[in-house]
Amino acid sequence: METVVDGTGRAGRSGRRWRITSMQVLCALLVLAILGQDLLREAFDAPVLQTAATVFVAICVQALPFLVLGVLLSGAIAAFVPARALRRVLPRRDSAAVGVAGMSGVVLAGCECASVPVARRLIGQGVAPAAALAFLLAAPAVNPIVLVSTAVAFPGEPAMVAARFAGSLATALIMGWLWLRWGKLEWIAERALRRLPDTEGRDRWRVFAETARADLVDAAGFLVLGALVAAVFGVVIPGDWFSSLGEQIVLGILVMAVLAVVLSLCSEADAFVAASLSALPLLPRLVFLVVGPAIDAKLFALQAGTFGRAFALRFAPVTFVVAIGCGVAAGLLFLGGVR
Template sequence: MSSLRADSDRPWAAEDGSIPPASWGRRDASPGRALPWGFVLVVVLLVAGRFVLAPYLTSAALQTWATVFVAICVQALPFLVFGVALSAAITAFVPASSWTRALPRHPAAAVPVAGMAGAVLPGCECASVPVASGLMARGVTPAAALAFLLASPAINPIVLVATAVAFPGQPLMVAARFGASLVVAVLAGWLWLRFGRSEWLRIPSRPHGEGSKLAAFAEAMRHDLLHAGGFLIVGGLAAATINVLVPREWLTAVAQIPWLAVLVMALLAVLLSICSEADAFVAASMSAFSPIAKLAFMVVGPMVDLKLIALQTGTFGRAFTVRFVPLTFGLAVSASALFGWLLL
């Protein structure tokens, strides 16, 4: 009797006692009624696009934009895939303890050695922050880990070969990029070793490996390829748009002021956040700018960009980022101007 009274007080209860019933708050689905309207909407959009967008799709400006975008992506994609694969392989299969054995015990000597390690151990900037944090967690001095963080995506063999392909017949551009990037990495490491404080840097806890090495390789490659590929597309879109929409008079005016051209290209590298395996092709497409400005774009990009700033803030803390990012940017611009003046 009490159960009947309780059910009468709950008119929305199901017959089987479930509260609320499975069908409560739902309407009967009517796919047969929605499908024709969806088809009609698609047809209307296609017709509208045919008459409204067709004149713009055949314009010379859009064809130029598409040509520049496709050329950048097609040239850069093989280097991007190869670089990400090697980076994932190093992350998954190279033991972390090998780093502590390979680096000198004295921190000042470990910094240039770690910087030179970037020349033989390829990796994109998307993976440089996790690798550097893992090195710190395993006992590597932070200054040496930071030197590797800056050098690895900037002077590794994949990046240098991509630069040579993007600038055919200009070996001095490759040499200038290598020298300027290595100098920035070593100087940043030494300056952090001299003036950095432990409370500014949040060293992550020691990581624990989980799963097989093949699974770690597949996961690292999937993650890096999706992120780097996405930023490559964004960079290609931006570069193509700049080439088409920005008046040549503006680019010529900026390019005629040497110091302003260098700063503009350096800031553009920060904003575009292009993967280091692809940035040389974007820089080469900026034909209005001087070689020194293009060099600044390629030196700053792998060391300071928006995605790296976000990764560094999340990994090492805001106190580290607000000090290390301006230091790296200033060193990168100065080294680019110096090496560009000497070699280019």
Template sequence: MAAVAVGTESTTRRIGSMQVFVAVIIALALAGGTLRSLVRGTPDIATAATVFAGIFVQALPFLALGVMVSGAVAALVTPDRLARWLPRRPAAAILAAGVSGAALPGCECGSVPIARRLFGAGTVGAAALTFMLAAPAINPIVLVSTAVAFPGEPMMVLARCVASLMTALVMGGLWARFGRARWITRQVPKAHEHDGSRWTVFTEAARHDFLQASSYLVVGAAAAAAMHILVPSWVFEHLAGQLMLGIAVMALLAVILALCSEADAFVAASLSMLPLVPRLVFLVVGPAIDLKLFAMQVGMFGRAFAVRFAPITFLVATVVATGVGLLVVGNR
């Protein structure tokens, strides 16, 4: 009977995501020479590969940091416990979540799995989404990088912090008022239902989130690389004197390029032919929603959530950044 049970168990065992991940890595390593020759012989593919590698390499360390924090959240924090920690009033809970985003030195790739782990019903869900939008935009690393990229423009740092925080608070408030639990169609493992140690819960949750989030990061980075080579360089030359057109283009460019929030300030600073307001819009929209974030939100929350949350986030971030930019940095 024992032999039959073991045999049955072995025949029903399925290939897991980790085995698939290792197999893909081995296949890419074996095909490295062929791929390198293809890239060298085609300038457009070389450009796309450079963009893809830049986005992925920039984002991966912060994704790893984020999933480690999300694993700790799975082992130590539940949505019910978070609900007890948050202020009872929804507005105060959302504000607390937004301000606490300054404490996590990571980028948007890491904030998505953390927010998914913290997500719960009602006020907890709104607070988690507020944190997801605030953390990659107002943490000290991002603000310092913005100050370094824009020397002599301290108001750009202030404007970015204020506009990003306002965007997060507005989206948290909108979810608290209009959000529906049925839009969340992707589930994460209920780690607290297992009998394993906290270390086991931590490692399993971190592994799950890393494999899922990194796969969608690859999809988003590949889409951004493909779109990057389709934007001609002469576009910026026609935007210098057209503020509203420049805002629209820079908002769309932030979505397409999908840069890490720790690096986007240097890209915006290099576009010195544009006024400060369009460049501020670029810095606020990018960490809130871009191609890789949309792909990761689909993977973590589900398509029904992403197709509603992403367009509204884009609109709110663009409008808020434009208003704050005109008030703080002016039309220059």
């Protein structure tokens, strides 16, 4: 530290304020776990805790490869695929541009957190907001990583993959067209409409590493949270409760939709959490998979911070309703009814 003199002539000390980082917390927890391993071993002798630990580890182990692959692709897109590349292939007609932007989510993989700044950059480069918002909803929901992880999580149920793809894509397109019809630019914060500086001068591999690392840290935390909640549900909540919830299909759909918003899972890993709730029918679990990537608690916060609160308060509730409707419609079409 060095001594400085403030505006009143009094001397003081300047220096950075010490803060506790997540890495320090992790190291402290690891040390505590090592010191208390005997106590932990005795605690986990209980059959209920062993079952919960098995479910938790199984979900994490199954989902982690897809999560890592997803964030690597997200980092590669951020570093090597400039946002203006999508603008070049979009039709001039806004309604057609919404459709192309939605379908581009099939090849441009990215998690929910990454899609918000990408949509912001598209708007800053002159893309119609309706098309940018369609891409925002489609990219984390219909990309190959999400579809493959869904197929792995639901073996023997290929209809779940088709239903998730159709429900999520329909949500993105409908929200884009709704914005095109009723959306207003004044709802979007002025800062989101400004042109962004070009980042081509930056080292691309550094951008790749920073983006992938940031996405992995954010998404892994939500994966662990989701796996923990699923494990708790599996051992604390009686199976009869899920069975009765499955019999009341409308209530089951609403509960799973709200759960998707609250859990805020990464789209590359949410299928494994949904698959673990096997006492529920497929339709409520499909709604969970369609709603989660479209709108959840973290996405609402990101949208409010990026596009402004006036935008988020209008866009999020409508997205929630549209996603539920599209999820139910896709389930009835591809799953052969309520099951």
